[in-house]
Every structure is written in structure tokens, then in C-alpha cells.
Amino acid sequence: MNRLFPAALIALTMASPAFAGSGNTSTATGTATATIVAPIVLTHPASASLNFGRFTRGTGGTVTVTATGTGSVGSDVTFVPGSTTAADSFTVAGDANRSYSIATTGGNVSSGGTNLAFTTTASTASGTLSATGTGSFTVGGTLTVTGTAPTGAYTGTYSATVAYN
Template structure:
């Protein structure tokens, strides 16, 4: 059996009881802690116009004026003296799809515009089927755009074309 002999001075030194070996408390003027940092990267939001889709105000007689209204489901109606040409007037809403991060909230805005045949011009406003949304679990969302065309009356016959802008942005 081994016997260990410890001196009182050695034990006191180990415990910090001897002068010169005393423990000191930290200064009260400074303190340090570790913080946390985080970030989340999501896929960029990308808006795509559906090929072949268009906001179509159909075929109509302008009469003395009024409006052509196309709902976001594509149904058309007219006001005042504007009349659809029976049997050949087809209206449709425009279509878009966006892709981005999964389950991300976003807003939708659309501008108005004008359709022209080179001589005459008719202004229109647009309205999306939704002004906000959230992407699916696959990161997609689709919406349509309807509008109101203002017809002054007496416009020259012909094919009128124009454009407008749709914008989506993460919230």
C-alpha cells in the first residue's frame, strides 16, 4: 500500500489559499457572450407568361362607345352602345405562372395599357385574379388577368394589339 503525504503548504497552494496564489474575479466593466447568426436562401421568384394566352377583348362593334369587360375567368360583357359580334366574338383572360421558393408569400400587380391599330388607340385597365398569394409546396403559383377596355365609339375597324406589365414580388 502506498502512502501519500501532503504538506499543508502544498494543499493550500493548490486551493489558492496562499498569498500570491489567490484567485481573482473578472472586472465588472466588461463581459463577453457569443451571439447567433442565421440566414435563409430562397429561389428567385420568376414570372412566366403562358404561351398562347392573351387578354382578348373579343370582336365587337364600337357603336357610340362604352366598355368591354373581361373577367379573370375569361367571361366577356359590354356596356352602353358596344356590342359583341354574335358567333365570332371570343374573350379570354391572360395567364401567368410563377416559380420560386416553397410556401413563400408574394404580391401581384398589373398595369394598364392601350391597344392600337396604328391609327386609333383604346385604353384598358387590368385586374389579376389575386393580388397576393403563397407558392405551393413545389414553389409554383398560377393566376389570370382580366381587364376593362374603354371604347370611345367610331374606332376604325381592324386588329388592335397592345401590352401591359405583370409584376410579382416576395413579401
């Protein structure tokens, strides 16, 4: 048995894990970054509105206002003399030189229980904020006028949305 003990001791020594000597490990430091940007903010001036002007309805038709504010009528709708049309306007503020997209919805103008539908079109589908973080765009639209719409003043709303690209 004395002969087996030294052989068992040698086998046990060889089965032990080897410890790393110096120079077998290395550590480096990584970097992390983060950038907080200014939130995008859309503002509608209180004095601005999409103005379809003053018109007679006839048997019905459309009133279109371009994003530059130019008005035109279709079918049996006629502007009255001195009528003024205007595109709506919005301002955008946010992170300098950053691009953004623009989306608008349609809506209805109402007078009493009568609703007239309109669609909208932004002057551009996207924009880029200036070096100072500002931008703007305008909105035109097309109003559908029924031949049975009562006379009177009509008002309504629609939505405009901007989002960073």
C-alpha cells in the same frame, strides 16, 4: 527626506491598476444564420392573352373580361356571334410556401394611329406559392371603345409584377 521616500513609494503602489485574477472574465460563442431564397420569377405563356373578343363599336362603350374570362359589353358595343373572350394567365415560381403580392397596369391596344385604353384587374391581389414553389393567377380587364375607332385588329401590352411579401 528619508521619511518622504517610503510614503511616496506606498502612494505609487496604491495608484497602480489592479490586474484581474482568474474567474473575472467569461467568453461565450454566438451564432449567426442566413437563408438564401429562390428568386421570384413571373412567366407569361406565349399562347395566353387578355382577349376582348370581336365586337361592333356602335357609338362606343366598354368591353369587360373578368379574371375568369367571361366577357360583357356596355353602352352601344355588341359582341358579334361566335366571339370568344379570355383572361390572360401568368405563372409564378420561387421560394416554397412564401406569400407574394400582384400588381398590374393598364395599357393601350393600337391599330395604325388609333389607341384604345384598357385597365386590368388580377384575379387576386396576393398569393402563396405551393410547397413546390409554384403559383398562378389570371388577369381580366375593361377596354374603352370610342364610337370613332376604325375597324381592324388591335394589339397592345401591359405589365404584371409580383413581389415577395
